[in-house]
Amino acid sequence: MSVELIAPSEDLRLRAVADYGLSPDVMQGDLEPLNRLANALFGVPTSMVSIVAQYHTFFASRIGIAVCEVDRNISFCHTTITQDEPLIILDASLDPNFRDNPLVNGPAHVRFYAGAPLIGPSGATIGSFCLLDTRPRAAFTPADVANLKLLATLALDKMELRRLARAHQAGENRFRQMSATSPAGIICADREGIIRFWNQGAEAMLGYSAAEAEGRSIDLIVPDRLRGGHGGGLKHVAAGGKPKLVGQSVELWARHKDGSELPIELALSMWQDNGVVSFGAIIRDLSSRRANEERLDRLAHRDHLTNLPNRLVLCQRLEAMVLARSEAALLVLDLDGFKQVNDTLGHSAGDRLLQDVAKRLLSVTGPLETVARLGGDEFAIILPDCRADRGADLVAERLIQALSVPFTVDGLAFNLSASIGIANFPMHGNEADELLSAADLALYAAKAEGRQRYHRYSPSLRQAALQQHALESELRHAYERGEFRLFYQPQVDGAGRLMGAEALLRWEHPERGLQSPAAFLPFLEKSPLAIQVGQWVLQTACAQASVWRGNAPSFRMGVNLFGLQLHNGDLVHEVQKVLYKFRLPAKNLELEVTENIILQQSDRALRMLQMLHDEGVSIAFDDFGTGYASLSLLKRYPLSRLKIDQSFVRNLGTSREDAAIVRSIVHMAKAFGLGVIAEGVETEEQQERLLAKGCDELQGYLLGRPMPAESFAVQYGLSLSGQREIAA
Template sequence: MSPFPLPANEDARISALADFHLMDTPPEEEFDRLAELAARLFKVPTVLISLIGSDRQFFKARVGFDPCETSREISFCAHAIMQDDILLIPDALKDERFAKNPLVLGTPFIRFYAGKPLVTPTGEKIGTVCLIDSQPHQTFSAEDRKNLSDIAALVMDRMEMRRLEIARDVSQTRFENIASTSPDAIICYNDREEITFWNRAAEKLFGYSAQEAANRNVQIIVPVSLQPIYQSELQRLRNGEHLALEDGVIELSGLRKDGSEFPSELSLSTWREGNTNSVGIIVRDITERKHNEERLFRLACLDPLTDLPNRAAWRDRLRETLAAGTPASLLLLDLDRFKEVNDTLGHNAGDAVLREAGARLKAGCPDAIMVARLGGDEFVALLPGNHPQTARDTADRLIEAIGASYEFAGQRIEIGVSVGIALTPDHSQRDDELLGSADLALYKAKAAGRGRSEMFEPAFREVAIARRAFELELRQAFEHGEFELYYQPQLHTETGAISGAEALIRWNHPTRGLLSPVSFIDVLSQKPSAPEIGEWILRTACAQAAGWQRSIPNFRIGVNLFEAQFRTGQLTHVVEKALADTGLSAASLELEIVENILLRNDDSTLRLLQELRSLGVGLAFDDYGTGFASLSLLKRYPVTRLKIDRSFIRDVTTDPEDAAVVKAVIYLGRSFGMEVIAEGVETEEQLDFLKTEDCAEVQGYLFGKPMPAGEFEAHFLSEDKVKASSDT
């Protein structure tokens, strides 16, 4: 019994494979190029063009796999040739046929496999084009199937042309026997230019019957544009010389009977019979192949939205430029405020802006080596020359052009663009490092206010290294329990009785001591661990508040949320579970929301806040009055409390404008049925002002700085303090 599946026509299959003379041949560019195209198109690390012999598979082309052959016994492709369509294995570990295969358990650790059989014109399956990944793929769309089938057809086209080329070395009789059944047009003519053979495929391709073509001048199929080449080759033929076009397969146009031209691939062979020199031509119409190649190339190399080269094509060109030692300037561009376009006007508007931005970039860099879209709202331009001022001038022109207003469906859209610049060889001669340098410069440009450009400096990398080290410290801080919650009291303005506290994170750094959030919160909020740390803050604060409610039954705890928590889709569940596990009532929890979350103004955020409010928790709008939040947001979102920012309280008794803002916020709260609390109260004068304006609650250093739980408890929750507070 065979250790691998055998097709019913195995003998005929092996014989057909031998006719191609491809087993154990060296790599060839045309096959390698197709394998690389497939790897890029499907974004897989490994692609093989495999030929299945009697006991092994030979790889005519391979990407991402070193061996040139494997045993047929462990070959996935041996199974693929047993069926007509693609063999798809989403996860090899879950397929009993392959779960114990050494190629799954060892290098290349196959988890995903998709193989399309290579089928000869007579129906034998001689091999496959296969895609391999070490990660499972749960989806493989109808479009993916079509693309893989098209690549297999392109591979088979080239193999079939190779088989017909073998006819060069045989007699005309043998040539004509092969030609009679060939799906390709095969034509013979002599040095008198007379057509001597015209097969059925030639009739179909050129439109002349064999009778019409017999003894006609072969020029009837040669376009006018190719006459000089034809005449040169004819003279060589008459002189008995080797034809210039005889070696290999070439692409030239053919001329049909109706006068139309078509792209063709042809191969020539010559022989001498008696005193006559003859030529045999194999012609294949490659119109469809060209169309498929162009379509696949566009999918693999062009961004479908902007029609600019994509990241893969960009990296290839950058590597070529660096390898050639060409001085160049790399401009990395990122659109400013683009997310707001998607959030407020929808993705159709965002797509329109991206298309127009790409067009403006291309128009602004007419001499570029390449402009490309890397993904999202990030673009790149590679310019010849590395003069710093020239690169800055170009960046400034692009900032102006791309930053000009856009129109979509009658809406005026305002965005900007920031640019990071890196030069080669000055800043690097390695592709990843050069792009990284531009990215660091871009980060600096955005941090400096956006709508500007920055040239890379070595100091940027030093800062980035320090930032990465700091991020690692932050991750370890959570793992090692270095974070602690401090609590700042909140009081009723009139009575001075404690109403609750705001929970604030602190970092007990092992060498730098106690760090306030200003030292780390911006970095922490952008890390993947932010939702997990946010949940820890929530649960810790709820548990602490539940304990303190034994002393003050109506004690309320305020907890700040990270924006990342809104993106997880789990926030409502996390809050609900924290309340259930700690026993804290929903009314005793107030979640504090910063303005940039509300400014997203999208339906998903609204639904999430409504879900939270339906649990019974309070929603406080933090730092109200410092940003761009409109009154419509207060009407749209279920906010229950406004927090007046400390920046307005500081000079409220001396600055009429600050006083007006505070009064306005208090009035808005009252009008919308919301509570109001003022932060940053430090003096009795400020407190008196707030009492006069009927601000319900206050917090600030006048009453207590943020402090550890034990200190807060001793200071505010001792029996004497609680009794005094209740008496008041």
């Protein structure tokens, strides 16, 4: 990668760089706080103030990078200084201008870069304030760009003091020349403290014109309450005394012409021309800088929506707690039912609800307890000096109770609940990350137990998580090695005629043998692998249905969907492709979705199901009545039939309640024009009662167990042709 043609103003730019007298890390102490602020604000590991010299780019301050300079040829900042606006590269490996750069394809592995040019008072660009990450970004918003430019401005403020201080050392003439282009206030005074020079920056900042200020005492800008000794101090230094402020930058209060006071940063220098001692002061107004720094600090450490501390602050306080070795508790809280608010009223209403949640959390906790928002609808609370007893449990109970009171958003009432995980320090973790992980595991356990409850961490939870991780790895290998199998369970009508089958996934483990669905399906459903396995199931089942249609043209194959297929996959295209490939009519395929899957999906999922239904694919509502679905789902979703869950069939002959539920489901289905099939039929009595109540079809051990395709074909006299090809 070669250096671009250098603009004609390059000599002027290099002279501007030289004016600052910079070298690697020379301003690390002054600029490091801004680098740390940038790292926190943008979530990047690396930030630096880079200076582009003639042959190399070096870093006046840096965080997260080991080297202090790089060849200008490969420097991203070499491009940044050629433009007025920040350079943003979301993924350098895809950018034609940078993908061959050694910083991108070499050990540094840079993917994301954002740099704001550092444009000095003379108009020359000396370098950039830049961010680096080894991970690409999806976006860098206009607000992010504005904050990066503000950081660059703050860095230039601090660097300007250094530039003018060096001009002092070069003599009064050089100092006066450079002051003309400086936004800082520049004042020169003699040994008596009489102002001899006053630039436009000082006039704009302090209100006095040069004509009004020059010839008057420096006390002119000193507040009345702080006057005394300034002129004497200058005389003391001029006479050879030890300077107190010369060569230093200090923060003071200054007096404006209108009598108001403002905070300033002052750098004082001294020089002699022809034996005459003079003093120069560089003054910066700290009002706007402090406001900008405070705003950026707030953005970096506060959640923008709720104004609660963010995850960064939570982790910092957890680390401080660990260092203090004091007992404490960490609660991680997640809202149950929040998605419904977003889906019903939109994200702006959801944001207002989160603000109300934050207020309730603060009303329950005390001033010494930290309430932070981790992101989304997840919050965390640190309870200091909390022993591993009932203290945290009582707070969790109060939090759950406070959040169970209905919320009102846009005139509508919403009932939410909360699940909470609790971990104690040091019992459940000796490090901040370990403690946060323990609380997260406890939260997952609380949700698994039914929500609106809290759960305390125990080592068994981590062991279970490790087992789940190991199982997910095994499932990946199972898919890659072809260890999954499909079994088929018959579905018959009231006369015992075969109407179709449900394809059921099994895992033939090479060591543990055939695994039941309960041993792996709950883990597979949550894994990204679910999309790939779901596509394999769809393809294999449709291929089999196509073969069996040779003997039974109306044979219907039922295929269960994973939630991720509706959320992340392109289900419509996938189904269309499979049906076309195996020449299977849409009416011969039935997709089964559970109540919980539907409740977790979006309008996009609804549209996909509607498109498939319109093409003739049957949509079955599985496990109906076991969850929280409302009757409105029967109207909203494009359903073809309901499947009565086996939990209602099991006690049909002994439970009046179950009998009433089955009767109600059948009546509702008929009213909506839907078919009905009952699962889990194991006795003739159940069969008779279900048929008497109006069930169209039955499925269960009484009628046939799940079996491999070969056994199914033999039992029902279906074609065996194509079995070898399908298995392959």
